[in-house]
Amino acid sequence: MPFLFKNKKFLPINFYIKDFVNKRENTIKNLLIKLTIITGFLFGIAACDDSPNREIRAGxxxxxxxxxxxxxxxxxxxxxxxxxxxxxxxxxxxxxxxxxxxxxxxxxxxxxxxxxxxxxxxxxxxxxxxxxxxxxxxxxxxxxxxxxxxxxxxxxxxxxxxxxxxxxxxxxxxxxxxxxx
Missing domain, CATH: 3.10.450.50 (Nuclear Transport Factor 2; Chain: A,)
Structure with missing residues (x-):
């Protein structure tokens, strides 16, 4: 099994791959959480639109x-x-x-x-x-x-x-x- 040098220690290459995948998964989770919060906020603002859209049914x-x-x-x-x-x-x-x-x-x-x-x-x-x-x-x-x-x-x-x-x-x-x- 190949070894790489990290902080004056030799670690197996699969350690680096697992570390990279974990960081990537956390980044994607954080991105999805932020996207969900922003989408909810935008829907909230759109629902609170105070401009009157009156439909006058006359004439x-x-x-x-x-x-x-x-x-x-x-x-x-x-x-x-x-x-x-x-x-x-x-x-x-x-x-x-x-x-x-x-x-x-x-x-x-x-x-x-x-x-x-x-x-x-x-x-x-x-x-x-x-x-x-x-x-x-x-x-x-x-x-x-x-x-x-x-x-x-x-x-x-x-x-x-x-x-x-x-x-x-x-x-x-x-x-x-x-x-x-």
Missing amino acids: KYGMMSEESPQYAAIVFLLTIYENENLDETISMTSQSFGRTIKAYHTNKSVQRHLLNLRLDKVEIEPMSGGFSPRNEFTKKSTVDLKITGYFNNEKIIDLRTIEMVKKGGDWQIIGVRNTVP
Whole structure:
């Protein structure tokens, strides 16, 4: 059996082969463990994506253009009822109306005081009578919305009118009022 010199001792060659194989196996195990941890971490981050992917089912055949004032009005009210904070809501308003909303500090306060309509679950759809297909090309628009929701397990249906202006290609909300006085 051939011998090799290691640390002033003669060791058989199969010792070196076993040592090499053991180191190689440990390296592969460590690599697999690291790969598993990284993959789990990436799946966790992907699952925690906080970007809202709202699918608004309204308009003809359940589709609505994102450039339409109806879409902007629905998203505005959904941000008040579904988001944790008012940041996205304020970004959709004019400066003066944004300051008014910001003064209420929380979504529940905006629901309670500005809209006078507290809801736990909400569905919002545009009223078909006020729809004009040319609305997306105008500078000002008012949209009537039907809000259906529940508060304390009691069904509530209400109508609101959202007033908007178009600035820089985006619709900005300038006011909310009751549709029926």
